[in-house]
Amino acid sequence: xxxxxAKIQDRRQSRPAPSKKFNLRRNVLExxxxxxxxxxxxxxxxxxxxxxxxxxxxxxLVVKGGARLNLELFTELPPAGFEQGGGIGNAIQGTLAxxxxxxxxxxxxxxxxxxxxxxxxxxxxTSALARFLSKVLTGFPSILAGVFVYAxxxxxxGGYSALAGxxxxxxxxxxxxxxxxxxxxxxxxxxxxxxxxGMGCTKTQVVWHVTLPTALPxxxxxxxxxxxxxxxxxxxxLFTALFSNYWLRSVREPxxxxxxxxxNFSSMPFENQIELAWAASLVLVLIVxxxxxxxxxxxxxxx
Amino acid sequence: xxxxxxxxxxAHSASEAAINCRVSKIFYGKFLAVRDSDxxxxxxxxxxxxxxxxxxxxxxxxxxxRMNDLIKGFRLEGEVDFLGQDIYAKGVDPVVVRRxxxxxxxxxxxxxxxxxxxxxxxLKLNRYKGDIExxxxxxxxxxxxxxxVKDKLKASxxxxxxxxxxxxxxxxAVATQPAVLLMDEPCSALDPIAxxxxxxxxxxxxxxxxxxxVTHNMQQARRVADVTAFFSVDISRGGRTGYLVEMxxxxxxxxxxxxxxxxxxxxxxxx
Numbered sequence: 001x002x003x004x005x006a007k008i009q010d011r012r013q014s015r016p017a018p019s020k021k022f023n024l025r026r027n028v029l030e031x032x033x034x035x036x037x038x039x040x041x042x043x044x045x046x047x048x049x050x051x052x053x054x055x056x057x058x059x060x061l062v063v064k065g066g067a068r069l070n071l072e073l074f075t076e077l078p079p080a081g082f083e084q085g086g087g088i089g090n091a092i093q094g095t096l097a098x099x100x101x102x103x104x105x106x107x108x109x110x111x112x113x114x115x116x117x118x119x120x121x122x123x124x125x126t127s128a129l130a131r132f133l134s135k136v137l138t139g140f141p142s143i144l145a146g147v148f149v150y151a152x153x154x155x156x157x158g159g160y161s162a163l164a165g166x167x168x169x170x171x172x173x174x175x176x177x178x179x180x181x182x183x184x185x186x187x188x189x190x191x192x193x194x195x196x197x198g199m200g201c202t203k204t205q206v207v208w209h210v211t212l213p214t215a216l217p218x219x220x221x222x223x224x225x226x227x228x229x230x231x232x233x234x235x236x237x238l239f240t241a242l243f244s245n246y247w248l249r250s251v252r253e254p255x256x257x258x259x260x261x262x263x264n265f266s267s268m269p270f271e272n273q274i275e276l277a278w279a280a281s282l283v284l285v286l287i288v289x290x291x292x293x294x295x296x297x298x299x300x301x302x303x
Numbered sequence: 304x305x306x307x308x309x310x311x312x313x314a315h316s317a318s319e320a321a322i323n324c325r326v327s328k329i330f331y332g333k334f335l336a337v338r339d340s341d342x343x344x345x346x347x348x349x350x351x352x353x354x355x356x357x358x359x360x361x362x363x364x365x366x367x368x369r370m371n372d373l374i375k376g377f378r379l380e381g382e383v384d385f386l387g388q389d390i391y392a393k394g395v396d397p398v399v400v401r402r403x404x405x406x407x408x409x410x411x412x413x414x415x416x417x418x419x420x421x422x423x424x425x426l427k428l429n430r431y432k433g434d435i436e437x438x439x440x441x442x443x444x445x446x447x448x449x450x451x452v453k454d455k456l457k458a459s460x461x462x463x464x465x466x467x468x469x470x471x472x473x474x475x476a477v478a479t480q481p482a483v484l485l486m487d488e489p490c491s492a493l494d495p496i497a498x499x500x501x502x503x504x505x506x507x508x509x510x511x512x513x514x515x516x517v518t519h520n521m522q523q524a525r526r527v528a529d530v531t532a533f534f535s536v537d538i539s540r541g542g543r544t545g546y547l548v549e550m551x552x553x554x555x556x557x558x559x560x561x562x563x564x565x566x567x568x569x570x571x572x573x574x
Binding site: 189191192194195196197198199200201202205209210213214 | 368370373398399400401402403405406408410412413414415416424425428429472475476479
């Protein structure tokens with residue numbers, strides 16, 4: 001041990017003087033170094049610029065809406081023009097209800113579709129078509145989803161309803177959840193599936209006991225992000241859930257929602273309602289933010 | 304079946320067959336991957352498959368529990384007789400075959416679940432009614448892993464080291480007590496120390512299990528296999544077709560091979 005250390009010491013001392021031929025020192029004025037500094041600074045600047053809208057919106061929301069963030073906001077109904085006080089309780093309730101309906105409809109369909117795409121028929125014309133259509137649907141204008149559901153559900157049921165709103169949001173959630181769930185299941189290593197097959201699992205058991213549990217964190221992330229996205233939608237709700245000044249009692253009734261309330265109240269001439277619109281915006285952003293943070297925690301690798 | 308055994312080389316006519324594999328051709332699509340390979344896996348012994356890359360040893364092994372069914376275009380001509388039943392006969396369910404003929408893979412592949420659940424997986428799959436906890440402990444002890452994991456059975460199977468993962472996979476495979484255990488280069492992803500442990504484990508498991516082992520490492524076959532099958536690859540007819548050159552007691556294969564090709568391979572002339 002000692003001898004070894006001494007040897008290393010010895011070697012260090014006997015190192016030859018640095019060669020003049022190879023200069024390894026950094027030269028700040030070299031073109032390459034300058035370019036590096038310039039581009040790094042540029043990248044930082046652009047990143048900061050990208051954050052400006054987000055930060056400023058958050059700042060405005062907290063400043064303008066924070067004052068009304070109290071219990072009344074969550075428990076009271078929206079006020080009429082000349083009234084004071086009031087809250088956005090029914091809009092929060094309505095948003096949560098429509099999103100819940102949308103999830104209940106879209107998640108099972110999307111996951112089953114994803115299982116088909118990822119496990120049972122990864123290739124083939126049906127899957128190619130389904131995948132293509134899903135991708136098209138991801139970029140589908142949300143207002144058209146509303147128009148579609150207006151024709152398919154509202155006219156059929158004879159009126160606007162929370163249910164119709166939920167269906168419209170489900171149409172928007174469906175492709176995102178399908179594609180992320182498919183991706184998540186494809187990420188499950190083949191050797192894990194092989195192990196299950198080698199143990200004598202049927203295809204269904206492989207999916208149920210190995211693929212789905214392994215992919216679950218990523219699937220949940222996808223679901224939560226989809227939920228967060230549709231929670232803020234207003235266009236598809238205009239034609240389907242409409243609005244209501246009262247609490248939601250049945251899914252067959254029209255319902256209020258945060259996004260529509262913001263739209264309605266922000267253009268009102270009454271100070272009280274405008275304040276509530278700000279507060280509702282803050283609540284909506286907080287809901288979406290919570291979902292996003294939640295997805296980060298769940299989506300973390302479980303190892 | 305008995306006549307088939309009698310036709311084999313004298314060396315192992317005495318013991319009982321667990322799997323009697325008589326492959327005349329294995330195709331992947333139009334590609335002839337393996338031809339004329341009759342391999343007898345004897346009960347309670349370790350049968351090693353050796354040979355150069357592409358010689359079809361893994362293909363043959365994976366045909367023994369119908370893992371190859373997953374590969375598109377796979378077709379087998381011949382039969383694989385498992386205790387008197389051809390596993391490729393009509394009406395045979397490959398899923399059931401795999402429950403009796405277990406497999407350990409080249410890459411350790413524990414499930415992304417706890418150590419305990421990994422081992423209990425097969426038991427739950429077979430709706431085992433008895434004491435699962437006891438079975439899990441037994442399997443982990445059998446796989447020489449119990450002492451290392453008994454305090455962290457709830458930890459993820461993926462948190463273990465490579466060698467431990469492979470032993471976990473062996474524990475998982477033996478938990479359901481399959482009649483035969485197929486091992487496809489189980490040590491190729493492991494370091495020498497982990498390899499040694501797995502080899503010791505194989506020798507211990509031999510008392511209760513029939514093992515078929517594919518290995519790229521000749522010395523490994525020599526250390527653990529009772530019987531060795533040497534495969535080679537035939538490139539004479541354009542393709543790359545693997546076939547069984549010779550099979551016999553390990554000592555005989557390594558010390559007194561009958562075939563010139565075996566002799567050259569053992570000597571290290573090609574690999």
